[in-house]
Amino acid sequence: MSDGAVPGEDVSDTFPRRAVGSVVGIGGFAGAASGMLIATATGYLLQWTGSYVPIFFLAASAYLFALLLIHLLAPRLEPAEL
Numbered sequence: 001m002s003d004g005a006v007p008g009e010d011v012s013d014t015f016p017r018r019a020v021g022s023v024v025g026i027g028g029f030a031g032a033a034s035g036m037l038i039a040t041a042t043g044y045l046l047q048w049t050g051s052y053v054p055i056f057f058l059a060a061s062a063y064l065f066a067l068l069l070i071h072l073l074a075p076r077l078e079p080a081e082l
Contacts, residue, residue: 010070015080 011023042055 010077013079014074014077016082019080019082 011027012020015023045054046052
């Protein structure tokens, strides 16, 4: 099990070799799509509030939300059966 230092290491530890590329690709797509959306949302939020505080709060809480999501979806990080 990884310590999170290398991106995608959990994927290679969890999924079989034949599925790693697909899983990482789907994750890359999700990251790129959300990056485009968050850029637009950041502009609207900054214009609406006039402050960077909510943006920094959302950015800081994103890692905690991701950690919670990983623990809910894969609490034991054991190999996937495909």
